[in-house]
Amino acid sequence: MRTEDIYRFLEKEDLSTYSRKLVKNPDYPIYGVRIPALKRIAKTLEDSDIEYVFHEDVILKGIVIAGKNIPFSEKKSLILSYLKDLSSWDETDTFASLLKVKQSEIKDAFAFFYSLLERKEVYTRRLAIVWLKNNMRKAEDAGFLINRIARVADDDYYIAMAKAWALCDAFIYYPSLARQYVHLLTTREKSMLKGKIRDSYRIPNNLEI
16 A cells, blocks of 8 residues: 555645654655654554555554554564564654553563564664563563663664663662663663663652662
8 A cells, every 4th residue: 555645635744854863864765744643544544564655654554563453462473574674763662652462461572572682683672672661560570671671782873772761761660670780781871871861850860870
């Protein structure tokens, strides 16, 4: 399915210039469609068979997959297929934020995303880190989760930033646990973490790591 005709009928704001400042080297041209509009479009689609023409098409497919009302055991195959399409932080983080899992399936989901931390692809690992961060308080063992994230290799800026973001959340919810794993971070990640902590209104300003 081509989406250009759908996008053309939207009340379009020129977001493409702004988006290019945030998304470096996008996989496809940026049309300039906001996420809320993509969510509305996703509700009208029956499947995720979307032809990629614009950057937003990749995000739209992720929204459709995330919204499918199917067991997580079935959704995993769709996620694994979609992973190869991820090539930017906004595609990845939008997808991670929308992937909701029923409580009865949460153990399976944690095991699945822990396994993705072992993959070599940058945005596959970022997806896992961001999903685990978002669901940190549902983990049976928060220390295990923080430890696993902290040990992911710092081989890319977007991995390092995701790790710093996750550790910042850990300091909000589990400060004593988070402190135990800071030593596993690289110098770059510690610097990013300090910046995240400074920007957070939920962590004391005088916190030292």
